[in-house]
Amino acid sequence: TDPISREKSIQEETDEEFLGGFDVYLIGDKSGSMQANLRGEMLWQMQRRAAYLIFSSLHRFEQNLRRAGLDNDRNLAVRTQGISFRGDGKDDIDLDKPLTNNFSPVDKVRYWRSLTNQGNGNGDVAALSYIYEQIKTEVDSAKKSGGRDQRLRLVFVCSDGAPDDTAAVQNLAEKIGQLGAVV
DSSP states (O other): OOGGGGOOOOOOOOOOOOOOOEEEEEEEEOSGGGGOEETTEEHHHHHHHHHHHHHHHHHHHHHHHHHHTOOGGGOOOEEEEEEEESSSSGGGEEEEEEEESOOOHHHHHHHHHHTTOOOSSOOHHHHHHHHHHHHHHHHHHHHHTTOOOOOEEEEEEOOSSOOSOHHHHHHHHHHHHHTTEEO
16 A cells, blocks of 8 residues: 555666767778779879868868867767878878878868879788778777777778789778778
8 A cells, every 4th residue: 555665766877888989091092093084084083082072071070079069078079091002012001191180271282182193003901901000009009098999980992993802801801890990
């Protein structure tokens, strides 16, 4: 007859999962085959314009997030990085735009100009290795400091042809995926 005597107060604490931001890596192709013409425009010009528009859009999104006044511990900061390959070696990788949440006018000009320097080899494997080492270092650093790595990493590989070593590309994509990134 007295339901209050059968109530049990429970206070349950749970950790709320949240995303710590986005890292977008764009790997550009500056191999010799990008000189090919498609509908009156060279492939490298189309790639350069597309990459520039992607970075500009993401930077505008980042600015809107800042204006929204989100809490610092829940910040959805968007960082972008652009690298490109001119050949198949480690020395043929260009850092066109460092991993930051800025895309300043200087960055824009530097990035635009960098994507015009064509090489002559397919460096998919070298570029993915570069990105893998970079992400692995950052994830390991977060683990050593006792924190959890909350960033979502997206890796976009732009290439106009098949890689020289398909198995190596698939292997690296899988290894990057094991670090929590999407290729």
